[in-house]
Amino acid sequence: MKHHEMEKQLDELEKHGVNRRHFLKLMAAAGLLTTISTPKAKAFSSNAKGKIVIIGGGAAGISMASRLLNWLKEPDITLIDPSSRQFYQPGFTLIASGVYEPNDVWKKQEDCMPKGVKWVKDSVTAVDPVWNQVTTTNNGKIPYDFLVLVPGVQTNWEKVEGITHDTLGLGNAHSIYDFEGAQKTWKALQEFSKTGGRGLYTDTYTKHKCGGAPKKICLLTEDYTRKHGTRDKIDLNYYTASHELYDIPYYTKRLLEIYDERNIPINLNMRLKGVDTSAKQAHFEKIETRGDEKIVTPLIEDYDFLHFTPPMSAPDFVREAGLGWTEGKLAADAWVMVDKTTLVHQKYPNIVSLGDVAGIPTSKTSAAVRKQVPIAAKNLISLMEGKEPTEKYNGYAACPIVTDYGHVLLCEFDYNKNPDVSFPFSLLDTSKEQWAAWILKVYFLKPMYFYGMLNGYA
Template identity: 40%
Template sequence: MSHDRTDDRTGALGRRDVLGLFGGATALTLLAPGEAPAQPIRSSARIVILGAGAAGTALANRLSERLDGAQITIVDPRVRHYYQPGFTLIGAGLKPANYSVSATSDWLPRGIAWIEEGAAEIDATAKTVTTTGGQSLDYDYLVVATGLKLDFDAIEGFSMDLVGTNGIGAVYAGPEQAAASWAEMDRFTSEGGQALFYRPATGMKCAGAPLKYTLLTDDTARRKGTRDNVRITYAAHSGSLFGVPIVNEKVRMVFERQEIDVVHNHVLRAIDPGAKTATFDTPEGQETYDFDFTNVIPPMRAPDVVRFNSDLSWQDGPLAADGWAEVDKHTLRHGRYPEVFAVGDIAGVPKGKTAASVKWQVPVVEDQIVSLIAGTEPTERYDGYTSCPLITRVGRAMLIEFDYNNNLVPSFPGVIAPLEELWISWLMKEVALKATYNAMLRGKA
């Protein structure tokens, strides 16, 4: 495939070029100046991308546009692509499970190789990846975009078949589990009782999601007129509800207004589905709480291939224990293996485990790799941009955007206030985000 494409470009205009010209011409008339596509750079580099999620797919599309002749191989056994920002909407009964599901193959560019296997081992010294099927792949550049591992096994008493029974939900686990969580939340908000929410103490994707789901449960009960029969407790893993202080203070106010009880320094250890209790580790020892509905969120860690079968994890510091990839927080380039990059959830950086972060990280890694190939100086930098449309009820959200320094970095300053609960922020989450995400996957946004 890649050979055909290279031949196309050496001669007269190939079919893709002509199509590209029309597409480009249309785009040029509509886009701001400076959007003109750069001339592809000729290269025979072997680039291996581990993972065909949001980050891996978006990067594969962008690199295949920028490089001509490079051998790009993407390694991922998953044939279903998940639009994970949709899980909260599925879990709130607003969208069906298939809202978040598409085919991995729908998004991958032509001219690259997709190996439908997992990565089993990475030898960064020999520059080789071994797949779960035993294939050995040599690379010149490696992009680790494996995502993270939801470590449900770390919660004693939990198993995936419990989701949708005994008041147990697990919105993070997948679209079907999110739909099953909604069935339980719907039943619970009709019957009443104790709802129990929390988050893990590890790094996690979309740290706003546990808060949103708490508020959506509150909203569902209020809409049904059953809020008086429902008690909601949020057990924060630390002394705060959200890592960014100014946002934390706002969330504290919203929780107080919505009559959500908060306890601090509680980390989930075990659940007992029969007794409907959850046990937490706290500074005062273990504490057990009753629940009639709960959203189980497990610790999140680097996948085993990175954590145990590679030398890519941080050796020390706060990101070492869970095996996150050791990369510079601005360039996303590995600290010890300069031909290795990490992008998306697996990147061992202090913030940025959201799809919006991926949108900002991918151009940085693209710039790094293309610059290395072209022998130029990379210019793009990632400053920790993370975005979270924090839903406070169906119909309203806060469009929270921040960086490594905990500064708010609003996209629409003076127009959309980040700490205000607005309808327009809800509209963005509900209707605009998936389209933007899809455009990102194709390398267009």
């Protein structure tokens, strides 16, 4: 983080009654201040050569480019991405709850692109992993020696019947998995608090980025109505396609307690199939297994306010390239089949993949990307040097579940679903929500993303 940005955040903290000296001591004790304020240092330097193509200019793509530029003496890096803006997507929940303004969460993509990278502002339509080339919409075929595959997820809005991206908000059906959608959600949340009624909140049956987001906006809605004296007018209900609310036992107990304390029923094994926006009805399928029998029960629920999570998958070109296949089978939703520790593709050893598109058994979060990037970059360089990849990723991910305006249950865990605390709360009981985690979430993670992670030193 740049010094002036840190001072700005500390000034903002003091306006909210947070003692800056106390907070700085807490941050420094865990070494986080060093992480976000120290200029990037070369972990090593390599003479390895080869044409690297990076598909995707989000958190993983730009962070990888920055690391490789720093560690390769003669880097040859092309990054393909069509975006004009770089979004800090974890901020969408905070837009939808009135904490952030829309302009707080994005910067021009050109200002985030590392110097020394050739940026092809275009969309990828195909990848040929046999002939080592990428096809784009406007720039034709681009060859590579090594490929970094980080295009993120494809959001399949149309897989919820009655919904399209262009009609988000119609019938008071909202989703914060979209920049404009988050803004519409905030406006609707305020109106819902005034008028009252029945609110439904859903996740989805596919793997999806920021799995905690639907839980966060549900709890923030509840807290907002309590703070505005309208909670008794609101009936909130949470629907999950899973057989449990959360699958990390260390944090699940407290999360279940919070939903119980707030009087928010949890409905399990409920898959949202469609929304009748004119009638304000959500169509679910309750899917249960009894022995070898799969039982599907249709259910229709009326609502006044709906927040839903759309199904997600790897982009179509990933599926079509066969990069989601392993052992002759197509991976669920075509997530890229990489070794879960080295992040190297299981069939094509000149391809590394990480971030949301990777088919690894951990959460799709920017915190996971932050840990994956240096491992993937070092392993890619080893491959370029003709060596075996030796760096290992333990599955670390973090999901800061905002429980109210002022507290966050900061869930950090590994592949084994054990706690893996890395942020400055090792002396606190991280199985419970903390005000310090709220401060971290609201004031420090965003500048850490833009000024630390994207620049290759956080």
